[in-house]
Structure formats: C-alpha cells, structure tokens
Amino acid sequence: MDFSWMAWTTPTALFFLSILTLLLGMGVWEYFSPGGNPRVGILRFETTRGDRLFLSLLGSAFIHLAWLGLVSPNLWWALALSVVYAIGVFRFV
Amino acid sequence: MEKTYNNKAWFLVLPVLVLVAFSAVIPLMTVVNYSVQDTFGNNVFFWAGTEWFEQVLTSSRFHGALIRSLSFSLVILAIQIPLGIFVALNMPRKGIGVPICLVLMALPLLIPWNVVGTIWQVFGRGDIGLLGYTLRTLGISYNYATDPWHAWITVVVMDVWHWTSLVVLLCYAGLVSIPDAYYQAAKIDGASRWSVFRYIQLPKMNRVLLIAVLLRFMDSFMIYTEPFVVTGGGPGSATNFLSIDLVKMAIGQFDLGPAAAMSIVYFLIILALSWVFYTVMTNYDTANR
Numbered sequence: 001m002d003f004s005w006m007a008w009t010t011p012t013a014l015f016f017l018s019i020l021t022l023l024l025g026m027g028v029w030e031y032f033s034p035g036g037n038p039r040v041g042i043l044r045f046e047t048t049r050g051d052r053l054f055l056s057l058l059g060s061a062f063i064h065l066a067w068l069g070l071v072s073p074n075l076w077w078a079l080a081l082s083v084v085y086a087i088g089v090f091r092f093v
Numbered sequence: 094m095e096k097t098y099n100n101k102a103w104f105l106v107l108p109v110l111v112l113v114a115f116s117a118v119i120p121l122m123t124v125v126n127y128s129v130q131d132t133f134g135n136n137v138f139f140w141a142g143t144e145w146f147e148q149v150l151t152s153s154r155f156h157g158a159l160i161r162s163l164s165f166s167l168v169i170l171a172i173q174i175p176l177g178i179f180v181a182l183n184m185p186r187k188g189i190g191v192p193i194c195l196v197l198m199a200l201p202l203l204i205p206w207n208v209v210g211t212i213w214q215v216f217g218r219g220d221i222g223l224l225g226y227t228l229r230t231l232g233i234s235y236n237y238a239t240d241p242w243h244a245w246i247t248v249v250v251m252d253v254w255h256w257t258s259l260v261v262l263l264c265y266a267g268l269v270s271i272p273d274a275y276y277q278a279a280k281i282d283g284a285s286r287w288s289v290f291r292y293i294q295l296p297k298m299n300r301v302l303l304i305a306v307l308l309r310f311m312d313s314f315m316i317y318t319e320p321f322v323v324t325g326g327g328p329g330s331a332t333n334f335l336s337i338d339l340v341k342m343a344i345g346q347f348d349l350g351p352a353a354a355m356s357i358v359y360f361l362i363i364l365a366l367s368w369v370f371y372t373v374m375t376n377y378d379t380a381n382r
Contacts (some may be wrong), residue, residue: 006119007126007138016122045376058368061361069150073143 019057026053041093052093056086101315121360127353134347145354155355157330158338161360162314165249165334169313171252174306177189177260184265189283194263198258206255210322217323233357236323241331248320252313260305267298310370314363335359 005025026049030036036048047055060082128145130138149155184194204212217237219225228235237247275293276351284292317336320326326333326341333341339359 004136006123007130007132007139009126009129009138012122012126012129015125045372054368055355058361058365062365065146065150065361068143068146073147075143088267 022053022057026050043093047093049090052090055093056082056089059085059089120353124353124356127349128357129350131350141350145351148351149354149358154330155339155358157317158333161331161333162316162335165316166250166310166313169252170258170306170309172249173257173260173309174302176253177257177305178264178298178302180257180261181264181268182290184261190237195262198265201255201258202262204255207322209251209255210319213247213254214323217247221294239328241328244324244328246330247323251319251323252316255319256309256312260309263301263305264298267301268294271297288364296298299377303371306374307367307370311363311367314366330353 029049036050038046038048040046063082063085064075064078067075067081071077123130129136129141129143132138180198184198185191200331201209216222217225217235219229219236224236225237235243237243271293275297276289279289279293315336316334317340320332320334321337321340324332326337335355339352339355342348342355
C-alpha cells in the first residue's frame with residue numbers, strides 16, 4: 001500500500017509513534033491498576049489518569065507553540081519544560 | 094442485579110474506531126505531516142521544520158482571523174443561549190401549539206448551510222432583497238457588501254436565524270422533562286416566576302445547556318459556508334473568519350504547509366476551549382446536584 005500521499009517524514013512518524021506508545025502505556029497501566037485512579041487535585045475537580053494525559057499533551061502543545069512564538073525555534077527546552085509540566089500534572093492535578 | 098463485565102464488548106466499538114481513523118485520524122496525521130514541509134505539487138515535499146508555525150504565530154493575518162472568529166462565537170453565544178431559553182420558556186407545553194412550534198423551530202435546521210447563505214445573500218440585497226430593499230426605503234443605507242458593520246450584523250443575524258432553534262429545542266426538551274411536582278411545590282411556597290426559573294428550570298436545563306453551548310461554540314467557531322456565500326470574507330477582511338482564511342490559504346493560494354500549520358493551531362484552540370467549556374459546565378453541574 002502506498003502512503004506517500006500522506007507525506008510521512010521521520011520526525012512526524014516518531015512523533016505519532018510516541019503518542020501511540022503513550023496510549024498503549026496507559027492501556028497497560030489501566031490493565032494492572034484498573035479504575036483510572038480518579039482523584040481531586042489542585043484544579044478542585046475529579047480527574048482520571050486519562051484526563052491527566054490529555055491535559056499533559058494539550059498543555060505541551062501550547063508550551064511548544066508559545067516557545068516557538070515568543071522565545072526561539074529551538075524546541076528542546078520546550079520539550080524539557082513539557083516533560084516537567086506533564087510530571088506536575090500527573091502529580092498534582 | 095449485578096452488572097456483567099465482559100471486555101469482549103469492546104470489539105463492538107471497532108467499526109466506529111475504523112470510521113474515526115479514516116475520517117479524522119488519518120487526515121489529521123496528514124495535516125501534521127504537511128505542516129512541517131513545503132510542496133509545489135506533484136506529491137513532492139521539502140522539509141521546512143517549524144517555519145510555518147513561526148509564520149502563523151507571528152502573522153497579523155492569523156491574529157486578525159482568530160480575533161474575528163472568537164468575537165463571532167462570543168456574540169453568537171451571548172445572543173443564542175438567552176434567546177433560546179426565552180423562546181423555549183414561552184413555547185406551549187400541551188395542545189396543538191406543541192407540534193406546530195416544534196416543526197417551525199426545526200425548519201431552519203433542515204436547510205443546508207449554502208442554501209441559508211444564498212437566502213440571506215439575496216434577502217439582504219438592496220436592489221432585489223426584501224430586507225435590503227425595505228431598509229433602503231426606510232432611509233437606512235444598508236449594504237453588507239461594502240460596510241463591515243453591516244456585513245457582521247448580517248452574518249450574526251443569519252446565524253441566529255439558522256441556529257437559535259437548536260438551542261430552543263434542546264432547552265424545550267430539558268423543560269418538558271421537569272415533573273409537575275416541582276412546579277406544584279413552588280406554587281405552594283409562593284415562588285415568583287423568576288425563582289421558578291432560577292431554582293427549578295435553569296438547574297434542570299443545565300445538561301442540555303451544556304450541550305447547546307458546546308455545539309454552538311464549536312459550530313460558530315468553525316463557521317465557513319454561510320459567511321463565505323454571503324460576504325466571501327469581505328468587505329476587505331471584515332468577515333474573514335479562521336475557516337475562510339484557512340481555505341483561502343490552502344486552496345486559493347495552494348500554501349499547503351502554512352495552511353496545515355494554521356489548521357493545527359486552530360484545532361488546538363478548539364480542543365482547549367471545548368475542554369474548558371465542558372469541564373466548567375460539568376463541574377458546575379456536579380456541584381449543584
């Protein structure tokens with residue numbers, strides 16, 4: 001099957017593989033610890049770990065965009081900041 | 094009776110997953126791929142990195158379109174939600190009036206977007222349109238093709254005409270589901286009309302209002318066909334909303350890379366705002382239950 005029309009590149013393929021790995025990882029986590037671990041964090045409403053992953057990914061996207069628009073095109077620091085943010089979300093939200 | 098859990102039921106969701114993959118995931122992946130490349134056609138692509146994202150984020154054209162789209166959605170919500178609630182509260186609850194009102198309310202929803210655009214384009218014309226001609230006869234120099242405010246008013250009124258009935262129908266469904274006992278209790282307590290609305294009807298409509306706000310926000314933020322048919326994004330760029338600008342960039346100028354980057358930023362904004370709306374309203378709902 002020819003997927004050249006999708007204009008794949010190595011970085012975008014790696015990006016989607018990372019997302020897929022995260023989703024599969026969440027599936028495995030859910031298998032071993034079912035229920036989604038709901039809790040009320042600093043946002044004062046209940047979140048499951050799926051919600052926390054969504055918030056981490058969405059927030060990371062905005063961190064990258066803000067970095068690109070306001071700081072520099074070098075996104076490694078934005079990636080590092082996103083990882084710190086995601087850890088924060090999973091720990092406190 | 095205890096619920097039976099069978100994870101094989103997940104296989105029943107597979108057809109939907111396949112459908113979503115073809116209608117949403119694969120196109121989205123393609124857009125992401127396009128957003129980091131440049132092309133001159135013929136399926137040949139050149140790596141561009143984050144260049145298009147930088148261009149979009151610093152472009153005054155994008156900022157303008159974003160502000161216009163957000164303003165449009167806010168105006169639409171500010172008009173359609175209260176108006177929808179008001180109309181639903183005043184609709185009959187029994188008798189022949191019910192089916193008549195329901196059919197009348199459903200009619201605008203059945204008309205395709207491009208037809209609505211064409212109806213209003215003709216309706217607003219000063220030479221042959223009923224609205225435009227009447228306003229001109231009354232001495233109002235109304236022209237949506239040359240005056241930005243007139244174009245905005247026309248597009249907003251058109252959307253209100255087309256979609257308020259969706260809010261009405263949703264609110265009406267919420268209202269008719271309230272048992273009579275609530276109203277009887279309120280009557281015994283001597284509750285005012287406002288108290289009945291504030292403490293019985295509004296809380297009971299909360300869930301349907303959540304759906305109405307979400308649907309109307311997403312729809313109005315993505316609006317394309319109606320303003321495109323009526324104003325084409327003009328005069329100038331007065332009604333050039335994000336979706337219209339996106340199509341102009343992707344199809345008109347064939348700038349697929351910048352258009353893809355713009356689509357992703359657009360998508361992220363919709364996702365974030367919808368999440369905020371949904372979270373705020375569901376938590377308000379839970380807190381008030």
